Amino acid sequence: MTNRTISAILSAFLFLYINPGSIAQTASQEDPLLTVGGKPVSRDEFVYLIGKGSNSDANTPGLSREEFEENLDLFINYKLKVREAEALGLDETTEFKREFASFKESLKSPFLIKNSLEDGELRKAYSRMQEVIRASHILFQFPPNASSEDSLIVLKMALKIKQEIQNGGDINALAVEYSDDPSAKINKGDLGYFTALQMVQPFEDAAFTLQPGQVSDPVLTSFGYHIIKVQERQPNPGQVQVSHILVRVDETNPNSENQARRKISDIYTEIQKPTTLWEDIVKNYSEDPATSKKGGLLPWFSVGNMIPEFEMAAFSLTEIGEVSPPVKTRYGYHILRLENKKPIDSFEEMEDMIRSRILRDSRSTMIQSQVLAIQKARYGFKENEANVEKLRASLNTKKKNEFRPEITALGMGASNLFTLKGKAYSTEDMLIYMETDEVSPKTKGGTFDIWYDRFAGELLAQIEEEDLEANNKEYSMLLKEYRDGILLFTLMNEEVWQKGIQDSIGQRAYYEQNIRDYQWGERVNAFIVKVLDINKLEQAKSRLQGNAYSESLVNEFEEFYKSNDPLAYQTQSGLIEIADDPILSKADLSKSFQEIEADGHLHLVVVGAKVPPGPMAFEETRGPVIRDYQEYLDEQLIQSLRKKYPIKVNKSVKEEAFIALNQ
Template structure:
């Protein structure tokens, strides 16, 4: 069952389930910390009732608050709900393996929105989506580091990048300089021009720099995993969204001496043919396009946005403005294309793109950045104090070991008790790190050695535990939500076992309940009837011919329905059966002793044929089994509540009760 299901069930339960019962006593409050009530000696705070009822209250501002009568009813339902949770705990359902597994799963989902990481991720999501409203065109020069670069090598590359930056700012052409200096493998094809792009299409440091520049501005050297970049923004425009085009491709035969001329002549002839009014685009595509993946589908390509296609193709596609507009031939590295615009749409809403943006952010360097920020905030908040001297020593002594040998080497060098850090006054030592590594199955390593990776992972784990403990102890909203779901699982388990499944599966008990309450399952006077509601008055005479001067029978019904279903299925609506007539909207107006009659009801003419009458009397169990099961389950629920009210004495604090009522009406 999903989180949403239990939450919805719990609110529904509070509003609809439970039985009003007596057996409650009252005690006087001694101070404000007294509970709202106790059930069998277990205290329940007023905040829990306020939270649940406020969560279910969707009234508009300015509307009247909860009445006394509504409050008393909801308090009574709340008590019934808490009694069932109390009983589930008494039965040990909160210690079952199934409960613990399910609750832990819910806890993982529930805590996510409250964690520091979530707010940082949300900020990155919003920033990325805001950037997606624009497209940027930029050129760049990339200067890569040599293999196994030293610090001096890095400084040499940086000085070169600064020199090129000055040259551009003094009037140099970045595209010409890119051909001369850039280590980007595509530079010979694009002269450093990257075309248009938007958020999440470049690595983060490059994107950050590009979106901080205005057209004509040149960046300082930007460090990425590829090296240093000099970026020159050429243009910024509103994002045109997405486009869908179909195309015709004519490839260039590079093995033919005049391959390009032949392709150019062929695409020109195709373009001329397309201009004729009699031409069918799909036929031209099928006959002439050399793109095997799209030629049999009218040349249709998937939707794409800026930065998804090669620049020449993309610019031609986005330059088309009218649906059905065809571009002149354009050349790309694949050959010559003719494009037709099929559709356009703006940038999707944030809500529809949120999960896609999140997935992309968590796959790039932003994820590492977010994790670093999370740890920095956690360290500050929870008084993380690293023993830098010991950490440096442990790194030096243990980095060369493997995960399997880590504990042994640590003990041989007598390092187990060396402190790594303290957190909220608690000290963590090397042995704690070794224990942590021992229960982890995923191997980790870094260029520097094993210690760095495992120490970082261990510190992050300890900090996360501290944040979660702080969340549960000090965040009231989270604590209430967690309790709601915990109690919801217990409530569902108890009700499923003692009410729902028992009421559904125990056929012997169902029949016994049916016999004991037979007076609830009685037919009123009935009559066999066939009612034809005329929807098309032009067809009324045809119906009359078939129904007048006849006797009600299965053959009559079958003949009539076959006659109109095949010729005019919307002319009539019919109802047939042994029907209670006293309160029926049509039969209540009928003469029960007349075989055929026509009755006006609810603005429609009804043709009615009546047969045998049936006296009032008890229903058969099979005729009302669904209703019996529902009633029996309600009986089981009521009986359960009554037994629990006897088992767990209820004491209500009048002062806290009144304070709760006031709080709910503020």
């Protein structure tokens, strides 16, 4: 059984009418609502399950006494079945354990610290994506194998240039002179437009804190120190699709620049003529082999995906079909035409992409560091710094198989590493973990820091999961709901559903005992022809009128119309129950042929012999019998369980539940 929730499962058995108001959580927690065979069932569980179908509208009435009692009775039946499933050991089967473990693994994710931090980063990134920034920068790289003195010299240089910019210096001119970014000689430090997740995180964080005209302090990234000046901030224009014409410039030919400029100018003039077809111009003149045969069409792109000059020209076009003036890029000269545009996608549409990119950049390390810090604070992590430092000094260059001998030589086999929730963990605990843990090859030759962090991290994660079940009410309720739902489904499948389908002797016995419930009303042999094409009415009447009902009449008419006019008619024939048929219930059954108007169509009816009311044959009603037999088995199961497991209801807690569901 997979992809099943208790909400779906219970709908077949539980809570026929649920429409309470908001649920109070203030009632007594000590006493159970009821006991099932001595096993307590909490008031909170009952209120929670009914509350899942609640309507938060304050104007919607809560449960009446009658509805409350009905739902309590159904809840008791549900808990009886779960109790029986446990008694039968269904919660100890391999299949149950596998499915429950799988659900538990998927359920815990939204409740973990990591998920809430990730979600915060996702939302922050998407919020930033609503804007695009145009910025310039100057990069100051460190020399190879830089010392701390070297780093300080680079930082002082960055601060000096920042001051020069603030004193009125042109960042673009200064970028050409000082920037270690190789592209600065061409773009003068102008990065064009970008949005979230298109720059390394420290650079992005700094840029999004600046307003147009502001200059950052030196920003440290893996590339070096950056001085950033934001030129513009604008709403994100979303995505565009353009087609283009390209005229290349041959850098080895000194005349190529002028030739390309004249050619693109002539093409632009030609495009302005009303009789000119864009596709023809692209095919004849564009020098982009990838697009010239398909009208110059490029894939959709957003800000930051194209070179700045091309991108700015594309996003400056506002009307579909609008053509840009010639644009110079490092590839040559372009003319662009806007083909389509659309706004930025919704958060839900972009969530997977954003998550993937965040987990690939430095944010993932930052998130993990924050998770560990929160876990350590929450669960009382206290490190024995002296022991850890001593082990680090001795083991940080050792391989995995050298740890135990080295620790033994140090006499630190039982030394305390840290305490967690008041429990001490020693070097021996870490060694056992190392010896039983399956690790990637790159970690097998790792250091003390790798193993220590891994050991502590997994313990913290384990304790967080245990803490969820013990202290997070929503999580524990969902977990119990699904657990009991699996047991309920398994029991019902074995004792009711499959038994009802497979027990042919029981089915027939039930049918014979309840034959009065499987009776035909008055029936008649009839042939009903629904005329879909009114022009074919007379053709049908001529074949039916004046003829008695017979199988040969039906067969001959159906063979005729299916061969000649298959769309002209719809037919129904056989022994039909009169009262349940919308056509025959209107018919004068004393006439052998008649025309009846219904549902906007004319129906031709040929009536034969009537058959009086009588019992249905077992084969005729096997489906309804199986359904009713399953209901009977369910009722019998409940009766037997109520005898097997006595029910005791705490009246005062029951009243608390009623009040909670009506507040």
